Amino acid sequence: MSSSGSGPGDVFDVRKIRRLVELMNEHDLGEVDLRQGDQRIRLRRGQEPVVSMLAPPVAAQPPPAAAAAPAADAASTPEEDPNAIFITSPMVGTYYSAANPEESPFVKVGDQVGPDSVVCILEAMKVFNEIPAECSGSIAAILVENGDAIEYGQKLFRVEPAS
Amino acid sequence: MYQRILVANRGEIALRIFRACRELGIETVAIYSEADRGSHYLELADEAFCVGPARPVDSYLRIANVISAAEVGNVQAIHPGYGFLAENAHFNEVCRSCKIDFIGPKPEAMAMLGDKNAAREMAKKAKVPVVPGSDGLVESADEAMRFAHEVGFPVLIKAVAGGGGKGMRVAANDLALKSALQQAQSEAEAAFGNGDVYLEKYIEQPRHVEVQVLADDHGNVIHLWERDCSVQRRHQKLIEESPSTSINQKTRDAMCEAAKRMIQQADYNNAATVEFIVDKDGKFYFIEVNARIQVEHPVTEMVTGIDLIKQQILIASGEKLALRQKDVKHRGCAIECRINAENPKKNFQPSPGKIDRLIVPGGFGVRFDSHAHSGYEVPPYYDSMIGKLIVHQPTRAEAINTMKRALAELGVEGIHTTISLHQEILNHSAFVEGNIDTTFVERTLSV
Numbered sequence: 001m002s003s004s005g006s007g008p009g010d011v012f013d014v015r016k017i018r019r020l021v022e023l024m025n026e027h028d029l030g031e032v033d034l035r036q037g038d039q040r041i042r043l044r045r046g047q048e049p050v051v052s053m054l055a056p057p058v059a060a061q062p063p064p065a066a067a068a069a070p071a072a073d074a075a076s077t078p079e080e081d082p083n084a085i086f087i088t089s090p091m092v093g094t095y096y097s098a099a100n101p102e103e104s105p106f107v108k109v110g111d112q113v114g115p116d117s118v119v120c121i122l123e124a125m126k127v128f129n130e131i132p133a134e135c136s137g138s139i140a141a142i143l144v145e146n147g148d149a150i151e152y153g154q155k156l157f158r159v160e161p162a163s
Numbered sequence: 164m165y166q167r168i169l170v171a172n173r174g175e176i177a178l179r180i181f182r183a184c185r186e187l188g189i190e191t192v193a194i195y196s197e198a199d200r201g202s203h204y205l206e207l208a209d210e211a212f213c214v215g216p217a218r219p220v221d222s223y224l225r226i227a228n229v230i231s232a233a234e235v236g237n238v239q240a241i242h243p244g245y246g247f248l249a250e251n252a253h254f255n256e257v258c259r260s261c262k263i264d265f266i267g268p269k270p271e272a273m274a275m276l277g278d279k280n281a282a283r284e285m286a287k288k289a290k291v292p293v294v295p296g297s298d299g300l301v302e303s304a305d306e307a308m309r310f311a312h313e314v315g316f317p318v319l320i321k322a323v324a325g326g327g328g329k330g331m332r333v334a335a336n337d338l339a340l341k342s343a344l345q346q347a348q349s350e351a352e353a354a355f356g357n358g359d360v361y362l363e364k365y366i367e368q369p370r371h372v373e374v375q376v377l378a379d380d381h382g383n384v385i386h387l388w389e390r391d392c393s394v395q396r397r398h399q400k401l402i403e404e405s406p407s408t409s410i411n412q413k414t415r416d417a418m419c420e421a422a423k424r425m426i427q428q429a430d431y432n433n434a435a436t437v438e439f440i441v442d443k444d445g446k447f448y449f450i451e452v453n454a455r456i457q458v459e460h461p462v463t464e465m466v467t468g469i470d471l472i473k474q475q476i477l478i479a480s481g482e483k484l485a486l487r488q489k490d491v492k493h494r495g496c497a498i499e500c501r502i503n504a505e506n507p508k509k510n511f512q513p514s515p516g517k518i519d520r521l522i523v524p525g526g527f528g529v530r531f532d533s534h535a536h537s538g539y540e541v542p543p544y545y546d547s548m549i550g551k552l553i554v555h556q557p558t559r560a561e562a563i564n565t566m567k568r569a570l571a572e573l574g575v576e577g578i579h580t581t582i583s584l585h586q587e588i589l590n591h592s593a594f595v596e597g598n599i600d601t602t603f604v605e606r607t608l609s610v
Contacts, residue, residue: 124231149235
C-alpha cells in the first residue's frame with residue numbers, strides 16, 4: 001500500500017479498492033470501470049468481485065495522452081518511464097483544474113508550459129494557491145481530477161520535456 | 164463522538180492513537196513525511212497523506228499542510244500526540260478557527276502554562292508550593308547575584324519558554340553565575356527564540372515526580388496518581404515508574420491534590436501532567452505543567468487500568484468523565500524503559516539504520532509500545548526512541564525482575580540501542596533500593 005508509493009490519489013490504493021468492493025456489494029452492482037489519467041481499473045462481480053487491472057487501453061478509447069504503444073503489463077505505465085518529468089504537488093490540498101468553475105482549465109493535454117505557467121490551483125485552508133509548472137515542455141497527461149485530495153509530492157501532470 | 168480523527172504525529176505515539184481510535188470505532192487519518200513513507204504503522208490508519216519532505220519543519224511542523232490534510236481528510240478532530248505541534252498554542256488556535264477540535268486544552272490554557280514563569284505565578288495562587296525563585300525575569304548578572312545571595316547557592320537558571328532541559332544552567336557561586344547566565348540565555352534564544360530566563364533555588368539531589376491529571380469540559384478534575392522519572396540523563400528521561408519510592412502516602416496525597424488545584428486554577432481541560440521536584444527531605448515544589456499526553460503515559464495506564472488516550476478523545480468530544488476520583492485505584496508497580504536507537508558506549512551517538520531483526524518480548528506483565536519491526540529503517544531525522552518497554556507486577560521487586568527478563572528477551576539487531584544501559588541501571592543497588600535522584604545516571608554509571 002503505502003510502501004509501493006500509492007496514496008489516496010491513486011486508483012490502485014488498496015483502501016479505495018476495498019471500499020469500491022464494499023459499495024458494489026451494498027448496491028448490488030455488477031461492474032465498475034474507473035479511469036484516472038492513463039490508468040484504469042475494472043471490477044467485475046461474479047460469485048465474488050474480481051479485480052483486474054488493465055494496461056493503458058489502446059485504439060478505441062485511448063485517454064488523450066496515451067501513445068498507441070500497447071504496454072502489456074501495468075508495471076510499465078508511462079508514469080514509470082524514467083525520461084518522463086512530472087509536476088508534483090508542493091503541498092497538501094484540493095486540486096482544481098481551473099481558477100473557478102466557470103472558467104476553462106488552466107492547461108489541457110498538448111499545451112506548452114514554461115516554468116512560470118500556472119497549471120492548476122491547490123486549495124488549502126481556504127487559500128487558493130496557483131501552482132507553477134516549474135519546468136518546460138508540453139502537458140502529456142493530467143494525472144488527477146478536479147476536486148481530488150492531493151498530498152505532498154503527488155504527481156499532478158506528466159510533462160513531455162521541451163526538446 | 165468523532166467519526167474521523169487526524170493524528171498529527173509519527174511513530175509509536177501515532178500507532179498508539181490509531182489503536183485507541185480503532186477500538187472506539189473512529190476512523191483515522193495519518194500524516195507522514197517522505198522519510199516515513201512505507202512505514203508499516205501507517206497501514207493501521209484508514210487514510211494517509213504525505214505532508215512534506217523529511218525534516219520536521221517541512222512536514223510534521225508545517226501547520227498549513229497538517230491542517231490541509233485534516234480538511235481533505237474530512238476529520239472532526241486532530242490528536243497532536245507529544246512533541247511536534249502538541250504544545251503549539253498557535254496550531255491549537257488554527258485548529259479552532261478551522262472548526263477542527265484539538266484533542267487537548269484550549270489555546271488560552273496552553274499558552275498560559277507554556278510560559279513557565281506565568282505558570283509559577285498561577286501555582287502560587289493555587290496554593291501550590293513553588294521552588295523559591297526570582298519574582299519574574301532576571302536580566303542582569305547583578306540581579307542574578309542578588310537573588311542567589313538571598314536564597315543561597317546553588318541556583319538554577321531556567322528559560323521562560325523552555326522545555327526538554329534546554330536553556331538551563333546550574334551555578335554554584337558568584338564566579339560561575341555570570342557565565343552560566345549568558346550561556347542559558349543564548350541557548351534559550353537559539354532553541355526557543357526567546358532568551359528570557361528566571362532563577363530558582365537549585366534543589367540538590369532532586370527527585371522528579373509528576374502527577375497525571377484528567378479534566379473534562381464539565382468542571383470535573385481527577386488525578387491518576389504519580390510517576391517517578393528521576394532516572395534521567397541530560398534532562399532526558401530514561402526510566403519511569405509508579406508508584407514513586409521517594410514519597411510517603413501523606414506527601415503523595417498532598418501532591419496529587421495540589422496537581423488538581425493547579426489544573427483547576429489554569430482552567431485547563433483534557434490530559435495534563437503536573438511536574439514536581441522532591442527534595443531530600445520529602446518536600447515537594449511545583450516545576451511546570453506539561454499540557455499534553457506524555458511519552459510515559461503507559462506507566463499510569465498499567466497501574467490504574469485506565470486508557471489515557473481514549474480518555475483524551477472522550478473528553479475532547481464533550482463527554483463527561485465517567486470516572487470519579489474514588490474510582491481511580493493504584494495497583495502494583497509499573498516500570499517503563501525508553502528504548503532509544505543510540506550507542507551508550509559512544510556517548511549516546513544516534514544509531515539510525517535498518518533493524519535487521521526485531522524480537523519482541525512478551526509474557527505476563529509485559530507491554531511493548533513500538534512502531535518498529537524487523538526490516539524497519541530508523542530514520543535519522545527524528546527522535547531516537549524506537550519503543551517503550553513497560554512492565555507491571557504486584558511489587559516493585561517483581562517488576563524489576565520482569566523488566567530485566569524482558570530486556571534480555573528484546574532483540575534489536577542491526578542498530579545500537581540503550582538496552583544495555585537499562586540493564587545496568589536495573590542491576591544497580593541504588594535503583595533497587597529506590598535511592599535515585601536526577602543526578603544518579605551521570606554520577607554513577609560508566610557512560
